[in-house]
Amino acid sequence: xxxxxxxxxxxxxxxxxxxxxxxxSALSASAGVAQVKLKLPLKPRLPLRGNERIALAPFxxxxxxxxxxxxxxxxxxxxxxxxxxxxxxxxxxTKLEIVPVPPEVKLPTQNxxxxxxxxxxxxxxxxxxxxEIIVSGSLEFRVEDxxxxxxxxxxxxIDSRTYYRQVYVEQTGFLFDIVFxxxxxxxxxxxxxxxxxxxxxxxxxxxxxxxxxxxxLFSLENQILNLxxxxxxxxxxxxxTD
Amino acid sequence: MAAGCxxxxxxxxxxxxxxxxxxxxxxxxxxxxxxxxxxxxxxxxNNARAHNNLAVALEAEGEFARALAEYKxxxxxxxxxxxxxxxxxxxxxxxxxxxxxxxxxxxxx
Numbered sequence: 303x304x305x306x307x308x309x310x311x312x313x314x315x316x317x318x319x320x321x322x323x324x325x326x327s328a329l330s331a332s333a334g335v336a337q338v339k340l341k342l343p344l345k346p347r348l349p350l351r352g353n354e355r356i357a358l359a360p361f362x363x364x365x366x367x368x369x370x371x372x373x374x375x376x377x378x379x380x381x382x383x384x385x386x387x388x389x390x391x392x393x394x395x396t397k398l399e400i401v402p403v404p405p406e407v408k409l410p411t412q413n414x415x416x417x418x419x420x421x422x423x424x425x426x427x428x429x430x431x432x433x434e435i436i437v438s439g440s441l442e443f444r445v446e447d448x449x450x451x452x453x454x455x456x457x458x459x460i461d462s463r464t465y466y467r468q469v470y471v472e473q474t475g476f477l478f479d480i481v482f483x484x485x486x487x488x489x490x491x492x493x494x495x496x497x498x499x500x501x502x503x504x505x506x507x508x509x510x511x512x513x514x515x516x517x518x519l520f521s522l523e524n525q526i527l528n529l530x531x532x533x534x535x536x537x538x539x540x541x542x543t544d
Numbered sequence: 545m546a547a548g549c550x551x552x553x554x555x556x557x558x559x560x561x562x563x564x565x566x567x568x569x570x571x572x573x574x575x576x577x578x579x580x581x582x583x584x585x586x587x588x589x590n591n592a593r594a595h596n597n598l599a600v601a602l603e604a605e606g607e608f609a610r611a612l613a614e615y616k617x618x619x620x621x622x623x624x625x626x627x628x629x630x631x632x633x634x635x636x637x638x639x640x641x642x643x644x645x646x647x648x649x650x651x652x653x
Contacts, residue, residue, distance in 0.1 A: 335627055336570060340604045342638055537638060539600045540627040542593035543566040544559055 335540050344533045348435070348484060348494055352531070356398045357433035357487070358385055362412050364442035364479070374445045374511045383512070384441055384480075387519050388526070396531045401431045414440050418483055421490035428487025436487050439495075442479040443518070445511050448503060449473055476502045476514030480522070482529060496529065498522045558588040565597060574604040592622035596631060608639055 363380055365372075392398055410416075410423045417438065424436055449472040456465045477499075484494040500518040524533050565580030578601035584594035599614035615632045622628060 336566060338569060338600065338604075340600070342603070342642075343606060345642060535638070537603075537634060539603070539631050539634065541566050541569055541597045541600050542562060542627070544563050 334542060334544055336543050338539055338541055340537045340539060341534045342537050344528050344535050346531050347496065347529045350398075350435070350530060353397045353399065354434040355401045355432055355487075356392065356530075357401050357403050357427065357431045357436045358388055358392075359403055359407065359427060359436050359438040360409055361385075361438055361480075362409060362414060362417065362440040364440050365444060368444075372445070375443070378443065378511050378515055380441055380443050380515075383515060384519070387516075388437070391523060391527060392530065395527055398530060401433050403427070403431060409438070414481060414483075418492045418495065423490070424485040424487070424492075425490030428485070428490065431487075433487040435493075436485040437482065438485070439481040439483040442477070443515055444475075444477040445514065446475040446477065447473075448475040472506055473503055474506060474509035474514065476504075476509075476511070476518055478515065478518035478522070480526075482526075484529070494529070498525050558584040558591050558594060561587065562591075562594055562597060565601070569597070569601060569604075574601050577601045578605060590621055592618045592625060592628060595621065596625075596628045599635070600631065603635060608642060611635065612639060 360381060361384065365375060365380070368375060389400055392400060407427065410420050427433070427436055449470070451468045452471050453466050454469045456467045457463070458465060478501075479497070479499045481495065481497045483492055485491065486493050500521050502514060502517045502521070504514065504517075524535075527533060561580045561584035565577045565584065568580065569577035578598060581594050581598035581601055584591060585598060588594060595614050595618035599611045599618060602608075602611035602614060612635070615628070615635055618625075618628045619632055
């Protein structure tokens with residue numbers, strides 16, 4: 303009797319284990335697909351050795367004319383802030399050697415297309431500074447008042463029903479647009495042109511413009527550095543598990 | 545002996561290789577995973593899932609040209625599978641930017 307009871311407990315245990323195993327396998331079979339993360343290498347956009355001498359020439363400021371009208375743009379020295387950011391990133395994250403550009407150097411034109419064709423100017427700057435590659439382009443930074451009425455869900459405490467109401471939301475948008483042009487310091491020819499854009503929106507009408515600018519710059523950091531050095535990019539893929 | 549043989553043949557099944565390969569892939573062991581998925585393809589050359597998994601493993605290993613060929617084969621075998629299509633679309637986006645021409649080389653000093 304005692305023996306049969308003991309066997310019965312074992313039997314129940316086996317049955318429970320079998321049920322659990324079959325449930326688990328059924329679950330995994332129904333899942334069938336798993337999401338995995340990969341780190342993909344991004345080749346540098348420029349075919350460089352990695353230790354070239356690079357000169358950071360001035361950029362055309364696309365919003366220069368609007369500075370007089372827009373007080374918030376007057377608080378930002380876009381040229382200086384961007385040059386400082388770019389210099390710091392290149393020094394920290396690449397092996398390129400930055401050569402100084404004399405402060406008296408002025409761009410031959412404010413027109414981006416003509417700037418790209420100013421081969422003589424870039425060749426002369428390359429010879430003057432000893433730079434193998436020269437970076438220039440254009441910068442555009444805008445601060446936009448994005449405040450306005452927005453539709454919001456509202457649950458009434460009286461009848462617990464959901465209603466929609468219009469609320470006034472104060473927001474500031476920061477738009478940053480860079481056109482990068484890279485020139486060969488020996489021939490003066492343009493070897494690459496690329497454009498990066500970023501838009502950030504923050505709460506409040508009086509959001510700080512310098513903070514906004516750096517939010518834009520840090521979000522573009524990976525793309526900018528990828529011009530010069532290899533970077534990683536995280537990607538998601540699906541694999542079948544059975 | 546017979547039981548031993550049947551167990552051996554079971555481990556050789558494409559499905560077993562895919563299952564084992566996917567478990568090591570989830571631990572980041574992509575080379576081993578690629579080997580397993582390759583074995584699965586040897587057993588079942590028309591298994592779209594194995595081709596998809598091998599493509600992902602090759603992508604993780606940086607063998608993009610081979611990954612492209614495997615994704616294409618997987619799509620050819622099962623053009624309606626949402627996961628394979630999604631993987632291929634994402635890979636194509638990455639691969640296009642990866643292989644984009646970068647213009648002329650700079651002059652060296």
